[in-house]
Amino acid sequence: MKGIRRVVTGYDQDGQDVFSSDGAAPFTKASDVLGGWAVDIWEMGSIPPDLSDDGDLTTGGGFPKAGSLVFRMVKMPAESVLRANPEAAEEYMGGPIDLDSEDYGMHRSDTVDLIIILSGEVWAVMGNGDETLLKPGDTLIQRGTVHTWRNRGAEPCVMAAVLVGTEPA
Numbered sequence: 001m002k003g004i005r006r007v008v009t010g011y012d013q014d015g016q017d018v019f020s021s022d023g024a025a026p027f028t029k030a031s032d033v034l035g036g037w038a039v040d041i042w043e044m045g046s047i048p049p050d051l052s053d054d055g056d057l058t059t060g061g062g063f064p065k066a067g068s069l070v071f072r073m074v075k076m077p078a079e080s081v082l083r084a085n086p087e088a089a090e091e092y093m094g095g096p097i098d099l100d101s102e103d104y105g106m107h108r109s110d111t112v113d114l115i116i117i118l119s120g121e122v123w124a125v126m127g128n129g130d131e132t133l134l135k136p137g138d139t140l141i142q143r144g145t146v147h148t149w150r151n152r153g154a155e156p157c158v159m160a161a162v163l164v165g166t167e168p169a
Contacts, residue, residue, distance in 0.1 A: 003027075004039050004073055008055070028061035028072075033088035035156055036077040043070045047164070063109040064165035076122060076149060076157045102129070105148035111163045113142035120157030123150040144169050 003024030010020030030037040042055040045068050057070075064070045079099055082089040089097055098104055106127060117134045125131040127146030134140060144166060151157050 004041060006041050008042075010051075026057060028057075029092065031077075031088055031092040033085050034077040034081055034092055036075050036081075036092060038072065038074045041071045041073060044068055063111050064163055066110065066165045066167045069162055069164045071160075071162050073158065073160045076120075076151045076159070078151050078153055078156060080154065081156075103148075105150075106146055107148065108144060108146045108169075109163075110144060110166050110168045111142075112144065112166060113140075113161050113163050115140040115142060115159055115161040118158040118160060120151065120155045121153050122157040122159070123152060125150055 006021070006023065006025035007019060008021045010018060012018045025039050025041045028038050028040050030039075038061055040057045040059060040061065043057050043059060043064065044055065045053055045058075047067055047069060059070055082097065083099060086097075108127075117136050117138045119136055121133060121135045123131050123133055124140055124142075125148050131150075149157075
């Protein structure tokens with residue numbers, strides 16, 4: 001997997017505008033077997049942000065605390081790839097998975113997530129069973145509701161998201 005390039009602006013010691021860094025964003029999680037990954041690109045410890053904050057990544061792929069945010073990208077393998085590689089899928093997902101369960105992957109977080117689909121497609125499934133297909137260019141504002149993601153297509157889905165931490169519901 002080619003790394004996600006992260007270019008960051010900032011200021012030099014004289015207060016002049018500069019590109020303060022240019023390189024690969026650190027990986028949070030990746031699976032060569034599945035071809036999937038999730039990478040946190042930037043984290044802000046507070047909103048409004050402190051412009052001197054270097055975006056240190058502290059969530060470890062989790063959710064931001066209230067009043068902070070994370071910019072994340074995910075490449076979600078197709079379910080057919082997960083089914084064909086069950087051991088790698090369980091390792092990547094952090095435990096047993098049952099793709100045939102209606103509850104597979106259901107979760108909620110104390111965040112508002114601003115999501116855009118960059119390639120592939122994915123079904124957003126709500127806790128009540130409602131679902132909608134998202135394709136490249138589609139956006140979703142996920143507001144702390146119970147949901148899961150299902151990539152029923154043949155190709156991986158790449159999405160970018162900004163997760164804004166909220167107070168617990």
